[in-house]
Amino acid sequence: MNYATMFHLIRPVLFALPPEDAHKLTLKSLERGLHPKPTVEDPKCLNVDALGLHFSNPLAIAAGFDKDARVADAVIGMGCGFAEVGTTTPKPQPGNPSPRVFRLLEDNGLINRLGFNNAGHQTALENLSRRQRTEPLCINIGANKDSDDRIKDYVTGLNTFYDLASLFMINISSPNTPGLRDLQAPEVLDTLVSALMEARQAHISAGKPKRPLIVKLAPDIAEDDLAPIVERLVGLAIDGIAISNTTLSRTGLTSSHAKEAGGLSGRPVFHRATVVLARVHQLTQGKIPLIGIGGIDSGETALAKIEAGATLLELYTGLIYRGPGLIAEIKNHLAQSCRSRGAASLSLLVGRGSETWANRSLEA
Secondary structure, eight states, rough: OOOOHHHHHHHHHHHSOOHHHHHHHHHHHHHHSOOOSSSSSGGGGGEEEEETTTEEEEEEEESSSSSSSSHHHHHHHHHHHEEEEEEEEOOBOOSSSSSOOEEEGTTTTEEEESSOOOHHOOOHHHHHHOOOOOSOEEEEEETTTTOOOOOHHHHHHHHHHHTTTEEEEEEETHHHHHTTTGGGGGGHHHHHHHHHHHHHHHHHHTTOOOEEEEEOOOOOOHHHHHHHHHHHHHHTOOSSSEOOOOOOOOOTSSSTTOSSSEEEEEGGGGGHHHHHHHHHHHHHHTOOOOEEEEEEEEEHHHHHHHHHSSSSSEEEEEHHOOTTHHHHHHHHHHHHHHHHTSSGGGGGGGTHHHHHHTOSSOOO
């Protein structure tokens, strides 16, 4: 029995559970090693060298899946080229009241208002100390909701995990922590990134490797504000930009849950997130590695992100609807696309369609 058939049989059981219970069951299964395992190595055309790191393929599961760093090795074992954990905050916090996650079945989407629920830095640190694999690890750091100094929270995250991380994701774009997106304003962004750069430099001066810093942006940035924000990030010499987080837009939804508060992910965000990705690629002239996130649920949508300007890819909601076999499906499609286009490396396809995507409207 292949993994697609197996998931087709299991999915009704998972979808009969509340979303958070299904998620907990999934994590427990992964902790026990119950996941599909690749039977062959990734073809060389999928190898990515970026951010001073080597990735066997460009895929990872996005933040929110493994908030407390419980299954980083299992994610790699499923066939991803790197793992991301978090968002983790200095202190534990329960997040927002339940219910706070909603499946939009008719739209292949998800709305969540979790609010950075996690067990805090110490728990994630303990879990990561048991990690055995050496593939790249991205640690997504955030600030506590009740923090008196959010910039300090981010710096604390960098310092806490510096020896374990391969790269850091700076999450300033979740819509579920009040005021967090204000950190995307150019002046505040300057203060935050400068503080993180200074903290990183202290580690480098102590003889440690340089850990890349990636800023994760929202797809809802006003069109007139995107260029100044990207210009500021380029001026700060940020190592990479991730596009995008969940959206507050509800355009085109048909589900009865469409009016729930929170961030929307999955297929409905694909178009908007990909347009913003392409615009950032154009603004940076392709000189900064971009991570494409939002609505990847097939080989075709993964390739579209690459052609819009992404060097690396992250997915999450697509796995909920399609199952773990989606990872192999995407890798097979990307490899076939390289062969059919005569490209020895996936990197040769990055940004090929960014101008076309950038000129599209944000609304599909």
